[in-house]
Amino acid sequence: MEQNNKKSASTTTHSIGIYLWIWGLLFVFSTFSYLVDWYNLQGFLRWSLIIFFMLLKAGLIMAIFMHLYWERWAIVNVLLWPMTAIMVFVSIMVAESEYTFFTRVLFFVMGG
Amino acid sequence: MSEIDTSKLPQGGKGFLHDFAADQTTFKGVPWGKAMMWIFLLSDTFIFSCFLISLMTARASTTAEWPYPSEVFGLTMFGVEVPLLLIAIMTFVLITSSGTMALAVKYGYERNRKMCGYLILATAVGGLTFVGMQAFEWSKLIFHDGVRPWGNPFGAEQFGAFFFMITGFHGTHVSIGVIFLFIFARKTLRGDFDTGRRGYFTSMKSDYKAIEILGLYWHFVDLVWVFIFAFFYLW
Numbered sequence: 514m515e516q517n518n519k520k521s522a523s524t525t526t527h528s529i530g531i532y533l534w535i536w537g538l539l540f541v542f543s544t545f546s547y548l549v550d551w552y553n554l555q556g557f558l559r560w561s562l563i564i565f566f567m568l569l570k571a572g573l574i575m576a577i578f579m580h581l582y583w584e585r586w587a588i589v590n591v592l593l594w595p596m597t598a599i600m601v602f603v604s605i606m607v608a609e610s611e612y613t614f615f616t617r618v619l620f621f622v623m624g625g
Numbered sequence: 626m627s628e629i630d631t632s633k634l635p636q637g638g639k640g641f642l643h644d645f646a647a648d649q650t651t652f653k654g655v656p657w658g659k660a661m662m663w664i665f666l667l668s669d670t671f672i673f674s675c676f677l678i679s680l681m682t683a684r685a686s687t688t689a690e691w692p693y694p695s696e697v698f699g700l701t702m703f704g705v706e707v708p709l710l711l712i713a714i715m716t717f718v719l720i721t722s723s724g725t726m727a728l729a730v731k732y733g734y735e736r737n738r739k740m741c742g743y744l745i746l747a748t749a750v751g752g753l754t755f756v757g758m759q760a761f762e763w764s765k766l767i768f769h770d771g772v773r774p775w776g777n778p779f780g781a782e783q784f785g786a787f788f789f790m791i792t793g794f795h796g797t798h799v800s801i802g803v804i805f806l807f808i809f810a811r812k813t814l815r816g817d818f819d820t821g822r823r824g825y826f827t828s829m830k831s832d833y834k835a836i837e838i839l840g841l842y843w844h845f846v847d848l849v850w851v852f853i854f855a856f857f858y859l860w
Binding site: 527529532535539540543546549550551553559563564566570571574575577578579580585586587588590591592595596599602603606607609610611613617618621622 | 683708723724840852
């Protein structure tokens with residue numbers, strides 16, 4: 514039932530209110546992520562907040578501004594699943610860079 | 626080409642299976658131009674991901690101190706040191722232009738020629754402002770601070786190369802977007818999508834769907850900036 518409601522919404526245009534709401538939210542979240550730097554938060558709190566607001570903003574832009582929320586699952590799945598490959602790549606490179614850092618400390622700093 | 630009424634097709638997960646099991650088109654109800662733009666944006670996502678992942682790798686593996694962006698990009702306003710001031714303003718300018726673009730797409734689908742055209746024009750002006758501020762940022766870093774791709778006075782030498790590569794590639798995307806926004810503002814206001822006037826390069830008739838495709842590109846540029854802002858400037 515809910516799917517049908519979603520569909521009927523996309524055949525007509527959406528009300529201006531939803532765009533203004535998302536627009537406002539993007540401003541608020543950007544301000545919050547700027548405040549993370551303003552108050553000079555450090556460590557776990559800093560990067561978890563940065564990632565949280567980043568994903569929130571990215572999700573709103575993709576879902577509402579880019580209309581992905583109203584698209585059929587065929588295209589949504591084709592677009593979003595490849596992102597898991599990026600996450601795999603990130604985890605590989607985290608391991609790789611930690612190893613590089615370790616060998617650099619070993620040879621540059623401790624002299625082998 | 627007749628439109629597919631997707632409301633009569635199965636929705637959700639069943640729709641996913643239905644569309645992929647179908648002959649002819651897979652992306653039911655998606656104009657080919659929109660599907661191609663999405664696939665282009667997906668490939669662009671991979672390019673920007675590779676840049677940001679290399680930034681992560683360089684930063685995590687260097688033994689030198691990484692320059693602190695909060696101070697590097699800080700500006701002194703009225704004797705007060707404000708961190709990341711210009712970057713914050715650039716972020717708000719880009720979000721504003723993304724909002725006007727979303728409204729332009731909405732008015733495009735309502736076939737409101739004037740509102741659509743002027744909102745695209747406003748988006749283009751926002752994009753131009755962003756590029757201008759980026760040019761100011763670059764010239765300050767190059768001429769005032771002496772940042773080069775091979776070295777800088779703040780710390781790790783890789784910083785300059787990553788800064789110029791990542792923000793430069795994004796700035797190129799913004800600049801190309803601004804050019805297309807101006808072209809489509811003119812086409813919209815001239816009434817090309819109402820009269821079915823043929824395009825100069827493509828010799829094809831177009832309609833307001835083109836505005837949504839242009840909008841996808843512009844929102845993507847904003848989307849990439851969200852990640853650059855987080856990973857390059859705030860981290």
